[in-house]
Amino acid sequence: MHLKFDTIQGWLIYVAMLSFLLAFAGLLGKSKKPGRALYAVGFVLSVVAFVYRWYHVGHVPLQNLFEVFLCLGMLIYPLSIFGERFLGVRAGAIDALIGFIILFPAGFVFNAEPQRLPPALQSWLFAPHVAAYMLAYVVMAKASIQAVGQLLYQGQGEGGGYELGTYRMVCLGFPLLSLGLILGSWWGKIAWGDYWNWDPKELWSLVSWLVYLGYFHFRYIFGKKRPRINSLIVLGGFLAIIITLLWANLARVFAGLHSYVS
Amino acid sequence: MKQLRQILLWAVLVGIGLLLVLSVLGSFLGDERARVLFNSIPLVVFWVLLLGLLSAGLIYFKRLIHSAGLLGIHLGSLLILVGAMLGSDSGHSLAAMLFGSKKIPHGYMQIYEGQTSNRILDSKGKTEIGKLPFSVGLKDFRIDYYEVDEPWRLIVESALVDKESHKNKWLQEHIKWTEGQEVAIPFTQARLEVLQYLESARPTYTGDTRPLLEITQADGQKSTFTAEVGQELLLKDPQVRVEIMRIFSNLKVQGTGKGHKVINVPGPPKNPAVQVKLERAGGETTYQYVYAHGQVHGQEDDEFKLRYVFAEPDGAEPDPNTGLPAMEILIKYKDTSQRVWLIVHKNQTYARLPLIGLLGLEQKDDHGEHAHPRQLSLYLAKMQGQIKDYKSDLVVQEEGHIVDSKTIEVNDPLHYGGYHFYQSSYGSNKAGQWYTGLSVTSDTGLALVYIGFALMAGGMFWLFWFKPILVYLSKRRSDAS
Numbered sequence: 174m175h176l177k178f179d180t181i182q183g184w185l186i187y188v189a190m191l192s193f194l195l196a197f198a199g200l201l202g203k204s205k206k207p208g209r210a211l212y213a214v215g216f217v218l219s220v221v222a223f224v225y226r227w228y229h230v231g232h233v234p235l236q237n238l239f240e241v242f243l244c245l246g247m248l249i250y251p252l253s254i255f256g257e258r259f260l261g262v263r264a265g266a267i268d269a270l271i272g273f274i275i276l277f278p279a280g281f282v283f284n285a286e287p288q289r290l291p292p293a294l295q296s297w298l299f300a301p302h303v304a305a306y307m308l309a310y311v312v313m314a315k316a317s318i319q320a321v322g323q324l325l326y327q328g329q330g331e332g333g334g335y336e337l338g339t340y341r342m343v344c345l346g347f348p349l350l351s352l353g354l355i356l357g358s359w360w361g362k363i364a365w366g367d368y369w370n371w372d373p374k375e376l377w378s379l380v381s382w383l384v385y386l387g388y389f390h391f392r393y394i395f396g397k398k399r400p401r402i403n404s405l406i407v408l409g410g411f412l413a414i415i416i417t418l419l420w421a422n423l424a425r426v427f428a429g430l431h432s433y434v435s
Numbered sequence: 436m437k438q439l440r441q442i443l444l445w446a447v448l449v450g451i452g453l454l455l456v457l458s459v460l461g462s463f464l465g466d467e468r469a470r471v472l473f474n475s476i477p478l479v480v481f482w483v484l485l486l487g488l489l490s491a492g493l494i495y496f497k498r499l500i501h502s503a504g505l506l507g508i509h510l511g512s513l514l515i516l517v518g519a520m521l522g523s524d525s526g527h528s529l530a531a532m533l534f535g536s537k538k539i540p541h542g543y544m545q546i547y548e549g550q551t552s553n554r555i556l557d558s559k560g561k562t563e564i565g566k567l568p569f570s571v572g573l574k575d576f577r578i579d580y581y582e583v584d585e586p587w588r589l590i591v592e593s594a595l596v597d598k599e600s601h602k603n604k605w606l607q608e609h610i611k612w613t614e615g616q617e618v619a620i621p622f623t624q625a626r627l628e629v630l631q632y633l634e635s636a637r638p639t640y641t642g643d644t645r646p647l648l649e650i651t652q653a654d655g656q657k658s659t660f661t662a663e664v665g666q667e668l669l670l671k672d673p674q675v676r677v678e679i680m681r682i683f684s685n686l687k688v689q690g691t692g693k694g695h696k697v698i699n700v701p702g703p704p705k706n707p708a709v710q711v712k713l714e715r716a717g718g719e720t721t722y723q724y725v726y727a728h729g730q731v732h733g734q735e736d737d738e739f740k741l742r743y744v745f746a747e748p749d750g751a752e753p754d755p756n757t758g759l760p761a762m763e764i765l766i767k768y769k770d771t772s773q774r775v776w777l778i779v780h781k782n783q784t785y786a787r788l789p790l791i792g793l794l795g796l797e798q799k800d801d802h803g804e805h806a807h808p809r810q811l812s813l814y815l816a817k818m819q820g821q822i823k824d825y826k827s828d829l830v831v832q833e834e835g836h837i838v839d840s841k842t843i844e845v846n847d848p849l850h851y852g853g854y855h856f857y858q859s860s861y862g863s864n865k866a867g868q869w870y871t872g873l874s875v876t877s878d879t880g881l882a883l884v885y886i887g888f889a890l891m892a893g894g895m896f897w898l899f900w901f902k903p904i905l906v907y908l909s910k911r912r913s914d915a916s
Contacts, residue, residue: 184883259907289581289821292845293911298538348895355888364846366541366876369519371469373462380462383455387448394444 175284182202182225186280189218189246200266212269216250217277217394223247230287234299239283246276250312256315260345262338267318275311291338298360306353306378310414312346313385317411320404329403336400339407340392354382374417381413443491450485458823474524482520489513504674504902507894511887518883526880539565539852544863544873544906546573547864551832555875565874569838569852574828576861576869580819587760587779588818589629591790593622594810603810617767622811625768625794638748638763639779648679648709648725649742662709662743673738674716682709686724699725707745751778762815768794778816785816826863843873 177183192215197207226234234240243313249272253264279285316339323335357378362368371373388406395402457478461469472478489512499505520526522540530536542555542564551572555565562857589610594603609620617628646662649672660668667678681699686708689696697710709726714720727745751761757777766773773793777786790811824844831839831851841849849856860872 175910210840222746286906291714292822292824296846299739344899348892348899351895357890359885360846361889362855362881363669363848364857366848366855366859368881369472371461371466373465376458376462376469380458383451383458387451390447390451394448403444 175282177204177280177285180285182222182229182285183280185218185222185225186243186246189215189222190273190276190280192218193269193276196269197266197273200269202370208266208269211251214251215269215272216247219243219247219250219272230363232290235300235303235307236243236294239279239304239309242275242279242283244304245307245311246272246279248303248308248316249275250422252311252315256338256342256345258336260341262315262319263340266316268315271311271314276415286292293382296360296364298356302353302360305349305356309346309349309353310418312342312349313407313414316342316346316407320407323400324405333397333400336397336403337349338405343385343388343407343410348386350382354378358401377413377417377420381410381417384410384413440495443488443495446488447492450481452489453481454485464819469780481526482516486513486516487512489516494696495808498697502898504894506788507890507897509894511889511891511894513909514890515886516887518880518887520884521880521883522877527877530879537565537568538877538879539875540877542875543859544856544875545870546572546873547868547870548573551830558874560872563574567852567854568777569831569833571873572830572832572854573791574830574840576825576871577825578825579823581823583818583820586818587815589777590814591621591623592810592812592814592815620790620813621768623768623790623794625790627767627813628765630765630774632763633751633753633761634754635753635758636751637754637757637759638761638779638780640746640748640750644746646682646707646709646727646866647679648653648711649744651678651737651742651845652739659744670739675739676712677741678712678714678716679709680712680722683708683710686726702771707743711741744889748776748778750776757781760815761785764813766790777813779815785814787815800875825858827858827861827873828858830857850878 177186185279194364195303196208196211196215199211200207202208222232223246226240226243235244249268253268257264257291319335319338319342323339326335357375358368359374361370384406388403388410391399392403397403457472461472464472476613489509490874492507493509493513499509507827521530524540525814526541527538528540533838539555541558543558543560544552544555545560546552549572551570553567553570554563555567556562557564591608591610593606593690595606596602597604602755610621610627612617612618612627612629614629614632617626647659648662648668649657649659650668653668658668658670660666660677662682665678669674669676682705683697683699683891685700686706687698687700689698709725711723711724711725712720723741725741727743751765759781761776761778763774763776766775774795775788777788780784795813826842826844828842829840830837830847831849839849839851842848844858845857845858846877848858855876855878857874857876858871859874861869862872
């Protein structure tokens with residue numbers, strides 16, 4: 174547990190979190206306007222927190238889990254807007270809640286102590302590799318919400334909309350997931366000498382990729398005839414992502430090249 | 436046909452599921468055992484079947500050929516699989532069997548500065564597993580460090596005798612000081628005050644700066660003479676001729692027992708000493724080593740004591756060229772106080788001040804005469820930042836000619852003759868000679884993997900991102916018109 178009430182960085186995160194939480198409450202109400210405004214305020218504050226961090230450490234702040242979650246918190250709002258505008262996926266109260274949940278580890282769990290980059294992380298591929306994954310994870314989180322919606326409202330009028338929303342979100346996120354994997358592999362070749370090292374984190378990232386790959390093939394075979402299974406596969410993929418993001422890094426069972434436990 | 440396609444699709448689902456389960460299993464095994472698992476014979480069969488499945492897909496599903504995006508993704512996957520199989524250990528053994536290829540898939544090289552090598556060792560760096568058809572030389576190796584906030588720190592080091600192991604337990608503590616303010620010296624009752632701190636200084640001497648040999652006789656009478664090779668002094672009562680034989684700026688004993696050697700190691704004068712010859716009236720001759728810092732070695736004499744007085748500076752003055760600090764401090768203990776200088780000399784990374792004698796502390800310890808005495812020293816020591824980079828200047832030689840050269844570092848390997856050379860480790864031997872550790876990897880199949888990556892990524896973004904955007908834009912245009 175790392176509280177950050179003694180730093181500007183910490184306060185920026187806490188105020189952004191508060192905005193997201195209030196936005197969640199506001200968006201549950203009848204009038205959506207105050208909630209929408211608070212959601213936007215939370216976004217601006219999370220951007221400020223990220224830029225402040227960048228300025229403070231002097232390099233792209235995607236090195237440790239604190240910075241990764243700080244970045245993730247900034248991505249949810251633009252994604253909500255994009256999904257609503259172009260993919261017919263509604264931005265609901267739950268999006269703001271995701272923003273709050275994503276920022277929680279940055280605010281309370283991980284150490285924010287600026288760190289100097291060890292030789293292995295000094296590569297231009299570092300930022301795009303991590304950034305592609307971060308974006309993919311937030312998109313897949315939204316896909317999972319759509320999948321939950323499908324499971325809840327199946328058979329009702331809205332069920333089909335959620336199924337299509339899930340599919341569109343996975344279509345948006347899958348290229349990013351693949352890009353993260355490919356960039357990581359390429360970087361691995363340059364830094365470690367191998368594009369694939371059978372490291373636990375690599376294997377779990379492959380597992381999440383394979384689940385979505387399976388989703389596309391399954392959906393190709395059955396179309397919308399098995400919507401419940403389609404949704405469950407997407408939720409399984411997100412479970413694999415959570416394991417990749419947290420467990421593979423933190424648990425001692427998975428000591429490996431990607432371990433940031435310190 | 437339709438049935439075949441149905442079977443293929445189900446086979447794809449089974450294949451994906453199987454790979455998924457194996458990956459989860461592999462993650463629990465750790466990277467080394469997972470590598471073995473995925474390279475085992477049953478898995479080789481699995482990879483070949485997967486390859487067949489991808490090829491069958493491209494043949495029997497017209498969509499995979501007609502849609503550029505789907506073609507890129509599936510062809511890309513196929514190329515990655517083929518490339519990976521060619522580059523694997525098994526792929527290399529197969530190439531050796533079929534075409535007599537001598538390429539080594541993985542290995543390690545250790546090259547000392549100024550030397551060249553073509554020997555490939557196993558991953559532990561122990562056994563030779565092959566030779567390169569060319570050789571790689573290391574011209575220079577260097578490490579860059581990050582800068583530290585307070586590069587020179589005032590540190591107290593103390594050795595306490597551990598009651599159980601009877602070994603010295605070394606403890607260090609960093610003193611945070613401000614000029615003109617008194618602070619406690621850890622591990623002691625004493626206090627110190629930094630009187631002045633010079634960031635870049637040089638030592639100053641008054642009087643003779645030549646080293647001296649001091650002789651104190653049993654009756655307390657002292658005589659000194661310049662410690663230079665060939666200088667001698669005749670003592671009366673008892674009659675002894677003292678002659679300086681050798682001078683050491685940094686004496687070191689190599690080996691033990693009868694075969695030991697006393698040598699002078701070039702570099703900073705860490706252990707200045709002289710060797711003296713003592714000739715008694717009766718013709719008895721003995722040799723002794725006298726150290727500037729501490730004890731005498733050799734046959735000791737009760738009748739007189741020898742001391743090697745190595746000229747110590749009595750102060751320091753600012754000198755912008757040295758980059759070495761000096762600090763004048765006042766040490767207070769009980770009712771006494773003493774001014775001392777800590778001066779970092781050329782080629783040194785610290786200045787040391789032994790505190791036991793200075794404070795008059797009890798030097799004897801509780802574990803008998805033979806136990807190592809406790810240590811207590813004040814250091815002005817240079818702090819090393821975290822490693823920023825390590826770099827090796829490599830040259831490639833073929834038949835005695837330099838054919839390529841590159842400065843490699845982590846994330847920037849050398850590529851030559853079908854191999855990549857990665858900066859992987861470094862170290863030095865006992866003589867202080869640096870070596871670089873290179874991990875060597877064959878590039879067989881790599882081009883296919885990279886083309887596969889590009890096709891797969893390109894195909895995916897085309898299929899899922901750009902094509903829908905184009906469709907959306909053209910629809911908007913047609914709606915508008």
